[in-house]
Amino acid sequence: MPTNLLDSYIENREMVQPNHANSLETAHGGNVVKWMDEVGGMAAMRFAGETCVTARMDRVDFKRPIEVGDTALIEAYVYAAGTSSVRVRVQTYRENPRTAETEQTADSYFIYVAIDEDRNTVEVPDLVVDSEREEQLRQQALAGENGDY
Template identity: 70%
Template sequence: MPELLETYLENRWMVQPNHANHLGTTHGGNVLKWMDELGGMAAMRFAGESCVTARMDQVNFKRPINVGETALVEAYVYDTGTTSVKVRLKAARENPRTGEREPTTESYSVYVAVDEDGDPMEVPSLTVDSERGEELRSAALDGER
């Protein structure tokens, strides 16, 4: 059974002018795309199968990410169903010189594992074997409510 920390992924994108709106901040659609892509990768790492997005819950944009900053996205599996994988998604703006971070966006997504024909298939149970994994899972479950 896959362990939560094995699904934890983070990725960074340097925000360029082509990612920005007329205010010089990242288009929300770009942030959503980056979050969905990384969430899908976390789900696939967990399931060991292709996964498709079934639902992205409410997305809260707390602050913008400016051109020249780094968009940091974190994703990890925190719960499962029979064929579904729940993924916690968080984005932050990061100063590329100092590493200082500020949360910007958060959401929860559900992905479904599918076979070659696109039919849903069962996923394994999630295990949590570390204190850090328990902290992440608890934070996701608390925030989901």
């Protein structure tokens, strides 16, 4: 079971189709939040080695839209862990599928709780941050969580 910050890193892509779009032909915010929650949950489960459920989501800052035909690239990693909870930063980017050009479109912070098969909370491992890159990511997440971004 990974306990390092970078070991929890997950990314996923969704091609934005017309059925994901609003009347402006851009990704509907609800779809983007759903994708963010799914990828964030995967990062939490990879870290915890347990099923994790969403306990809290801070605000989602939508910075720009994702057009139909572009790819939504969602990145998530664990940046802090409590006794049974895991804090995950989730960032979304618009990605041009032909050029791989990206620009950030949304940012949020989720908290997941690890549970067993009886849905009781279980302990998660301590987060290990032992590289300069991991510390940089952790500090960026902590600053953003407090609205300092």
